[in-house]
Amino acid sequence: MSKELVVKTNRLNQAFQTLSLSEFHIVQLAIVDARHTGTGLSTDTPLRIDALRYAEVFGTTRQNAYQRMKEAEDSLFNRRFSFFDEDGKLVKSRWIQQVKYLDDEGAIELVFTLAVVQGISKIDGIKEFFTQYLLSQTAQLNSTYSARLYELLIQWKAIGKTPVFELATFREQLGIGVNEYKRMDHFKTRVLDLAISEISEKTDIEATYQQHKKGRSISGFSFSFKQKKSKTKSLENQTISGNLDLFSKKMTDSQRHLFSNKLSELPEMSKYSQGTESYPQFAVRIAEMLKDSEKLKEFAPMLEKVGYR
CATH class of the missing domain: 1.10.10.10 (Winged helix-like DNA-binding domain superfamily/Winged helix DNA-binding domain)
Known part of the structure; x- marks a missing residue:
């Protein structure tokens, strides 16, 4: 999976x-x-x-x-x-x-x-x-609010923080009815706090939130999150199997474009993405990076994973 x-x-x-x-x-x-x-x-x-x-x-x-x-x-x-x-x-x-x-x-x-x-x-x-x-x-998340909040947060994974989610819009995005959790203390303790706790415990990120006010009333929330440290060595630090000479040679143009498209869909490559660029945009940038011999070696574990031999 x-x-x-x-x-x-x-x-x-x-x-x-x-x-x-x-x-x-x-x-x-x-x-x-x-x-x-x-x-x-x-x-x-x-x-x-x-x-x-x-x-x-x-x-x-x-x-x-x-x-x-x-x-x-x-x-x-x-x-x-x-x-x-x-x-x-x-x-x-x-x-x-x-x-x-x-x-x-x-x-x-x-x-x-x-x-x-x-x-x-x-x-x-x-x-x-x-x-x-x-x-x-x-x-492994047991709450639909946790799952939806995770989706909304991970959209901003490139920068690790979200803009302010306006309260009414945010409630609708989470799927909360107009008559549910109308009191702010109930919304925070029964929805937000539980979702943040479950996300931080069971997913790959740890998250916190900050409330924003207009006058005396809370008008929205923003979130900050960071990736948890992997329990195993990252692919970049693992020993590269096969012949290292392969990654010291330049790729052909056809190879660069073929494997840049494959690399763009790997989760391990997400740290190289910029903002909310599309797959094709990301693939174009990867193809350019593959012209660099140092980047080629850096991407070696991922390239092996997608079949570059």
Whole structure:
């Protein structure tokens, strides 16, 4: 599961949404599997999700996984979300338009709506910006608020801090209803504090928040976070197997462009990304860096990982 990336456009990531944890997991698996299998998402081709797959990722039994999936799809079919398009216009959409239960196979097939498909498939567009994280980082989170907050934070991983999230917008992005946690002390203790604690304990980042006021009232929150130190040596410090002479030679132009695209999707390369650049933009910069013999050696462990021999 270490290579399974959840990737979607920032516009979809910032959407106002209300999802249960099981529904959230269904969307995550759909994103990962569509990319992993190479089938992609389509508005007319069903995507299959197996209970065994769900069970392995989220640590439960196959029977329980299928039950969760069925319950999640029953409600997800009626869920709506909203977002602002490139023209600043509010768009409302459902998540899925069709679902089929395969009881004898322990699986479901679903078809997403156009807004969701575009919010995931457009990550390859040069003008789109994306949010990505490893599925394993949120698999152990027990709260949907924790999972959603992690997504909102990790969008800013390049700088380790967020802008101020305006309170009303932030509540909608977390999926909190207008009548839920109306008192600020309840919102902070039952949502924010618990989510921050769980994220810091179970994911790859440690986070804190700061409240902001207008007059006497809290108007929003900003967050700072940092990557935890790895328990094992980083790939950069591991011994490079094979012939070191390979990495002292210059790559051909075709090799640079081929492997820069592969490198751009590795989580280990995220520290080299700038802001919220798209995959193609990142790949172009990597291709330029690969002209440098020192960078070529620095990237050697990752290059071996993606098949450069």
